[in-house]
Amino acid sequence: MPARIQKFVNSVVRTPGSVRHSLVVLGTVAVGAEVLLALADGAAAAATGFALVTAVALVLARYAAGGGAQDSDHRKRVRLLGSHAPALGGWRRIVAKTLADDSEVHLRTVMRPQLQRLFAARLAERHGVAMHRNPRRARALVGAELWPWIDPGASAPQPTLPEPVLRALLDRLEAL
Template sequence: MVNSVLPTPGSVRHSLAIVCTAAVAADGLLALADGAAAAATGLALITAVALALGRYAAGGAAQDSGHRKPVRLLDSRAPALGEWQRMVVKTLADDGEAHLDIVMRPQLQRLFAARLAERHGVAMYRNPQQARALIGAELWPWIDPGATAPQPTLPEPVLRSLLDRLEAL
């Protein structure tokens, strides 16, 4: 039995085959309905869209100076520092246990993941061993995405050390 030449469903080749078939069918319907002029216009439009999508997919680094790769390593958008002062105050407060787990720790994890992806090309969530080596064994438990925080509250010296290490990376 000869192996099938058809692409595997769900693959890029399969998707491209379906899109190309739909484009040819649409252009054929234009030719049947409105004639050669409409078919030529449709073909020009399909070609322009295909070239734009191909350039976007293949030349992403040329278009945005490689900014998509770090975001792809993060698996989310790049983090921001909005309301940072309020987050720190609430985390260092006496009742900051829940705030550490819900707000501060995830924000620190995202900041470290962004810095590691941007400066070192390391995906913190996919390669935690390499991230731990870069961050340091003493600070890693505070931002380890695979474990809980070592203490229910974040001591101020630890926060200072984490931020210093973040800047040093």
């Protein structure tokens, strides 16, 4: 066996679980299956098997490249969020209700969780920071004066959200 091929085989064998190793194993299995189909059932079965193997390979390659993600192929960001990116549906209604209703329940159950989701999405999307896993880095990015309002590990500093604080939070969210 030539030295180049031997070196390649050794590098693949030494690193099981690597992408190269996985591709070599899958390729070997696919070629073996094709040979068995050709020997057992002829050229028609081998052609059908080849078409099937090609289709599965394309689907797996697309998934591995990020095609299965919900945020335009940015799989890492989805993992940072832990769920789908939050939508802004009903945002105007939520803000209007927050400003009109000085209810602690509304702030705790609606407004604050929505702000936390939006900040978590923005921090993950633009800065690669998971707000819940790395609160120190998130606090540094958001700012110490606004962080208590969205801190997932503590309650809000006041029972109601003043309008200047809400404006500052939204301005900071936009700036991130």
